[in-house]
Amino acid sequence: MYNILVCDDDKEIVNAIAIYLSKEGYNILKAYNGKEALKLIENNEIHLIILDIMMPEMDGMEVANEVRKTKSIPILMLSAKSEDYDKVAGLNNGADDYVTKPFNPIELIARVNSQIRRYTRLGTIADKEDENKNIFKTGELIINDDIKQATVEGKEIKLTPTEYNILKFLTKNKGKVYSIEQIYENVWDDEPYGADNIIAVHIRHIREKIEINPKEPKYLKVIWGIGYKIEKID
Template sequence: MKHTILICDDDMAIVNSVEIFLENEGYHVLKAYNGREALKYIESSEIHLLLLDIMMPEMDGFEVMRKMRMDYNFPIIMVTAKSEDLDKIMGLNLGADDYLTKPYNPLELIARVRSQVRRYTKLGGQSQTIETYGNIYKTGELILNPIKREVTVDGDIISLTATEFGILELLLKNKGRVYTINEIYEKVWKDHAIAADNTIAVHIRRIREKIEIDPKNPKYLKVVWGIGYKIEDIG
C-alpha cells in the first residue's frame, strides 16, 4: 500500500524538494501552499501524515491543527523555521506528534516520517491484522483495545492521536513499570536520539487531560519524579 503524505508549506522550492525525497521512498505526495488548501485535501483524501509549516499566509499551521484535530488523528510533523520552545510546545499541545526545525537533514525527515507512518498504520491504518495484536489492556476503568484502536474510561470512548495511543499502550501493557523519557521516546518514536523533555511532557499532559477526571491529581498516569512515568496498577 502506498501511503499518502500531505506537505503544507508556502515555500514552493521546499515543497518540491521534500516531494522528491518522499517519492523516492515510495510515498504518494500531495502538496498545499497554505492552510486552507491543506484542509481541502484533508477533507477529500485519505492522508497518512501531514508535514505542516507553521508560518504561512491565510491560515497558519496552528490554526490548521486546531481545525483538523476535531475530526482527524493521523500524525502531524510540524516543520518550522522558528526554534523557540514556546512554539514547539504550542504545536504539541494542539496535536502535533513531532517537530523539525529548518534547516533539517532530509535523512532525519525521512526517518521521522517513516516512524510516524509505521505507528499510525499499525494502530489504525489499513494494513493492520488481528494477528498483530495481543490482549486488551486494563487498569481500573481504563481499558485499551489494540484491535479496535479504542480507549475507554468508565465506558466513555476517548479520542487519542496515534502518538498518544502509542504512549498509553506502552505504559498500560507494562502497568506498574516506570519508563524514562528516553525509553518512551525510543519505544514510541522508534528513535534512539535523545528525547526533548518538553515533547514527552506535553504528550503526557494531553493524555492526562483526556483520561483523568482530575488531571492535576491523576488516578492512572503517574509521574515518578526524577525518573519518568508509569500507569498505576489498579487491577
C-alpha cells in the same frame, strides 16, 4: 501506498520533501497555504500531514486545530521557530511531532516512517504479549527478554550484551531516573570498577541505536547531572 500532504508556503522546501519521501515510496500531495491543505484533506485519504507553521492566509496551528476536529491523521509540524514554547504550542495544538528547520532529511524521513507505522498498524502485537512477564515495553520500544531481543517500531536493534542489560534494566523500571552508580550496581554483577564514564558511553551507544535523533531522544532520556531514564510512554 500512503498519501502524505506536505504544506509549506516555500515551494522549494515542499519539493525537496516531496523528492525525499517519494524515494521512500510515499505518494505526495502538495499545498502552499492552510486553505489549500484543508481542501486536500477534505477530498483525499491522507495518512500524514507535514505542516509549516508560518504561512499566509491560515497558519499551521489553525490548520492543525481544524483537522483535529474531525480526524486523527498524524501531523508533523515543521517550523523555523525553535524555542521550547513554540514546540510546546505546536504539540498542544494537535501536532504529533515537531521538527525544526533547517531539518536533517534522514531524521525527517525516520520520523515520517515512525508516524506512518503507528498510524497504520492497528492493534499491535504488544497488546496480547503484555501479560508475558519477560516483555518490557514503552511506546514502540519493546524488549523481549525470552529471546533477548529489542525492537523499536518493529525494527530489531542490535545491541551488545552490556547495552542490552542496561536497556532492559531501564525499560523494566521505565519513568524512574537512575544515576550511573545505580546502573552499575544493578547491571554489573561485579563491584563498580575503574572507568568512570563507561556506563555513559554505553548509554550513548544505545541512544544512537534506538533513537531517530540521539540529540533529542524520545526513549532514552539524559537528565544531566542526575542520571538516565527510559521515558514512560503508553
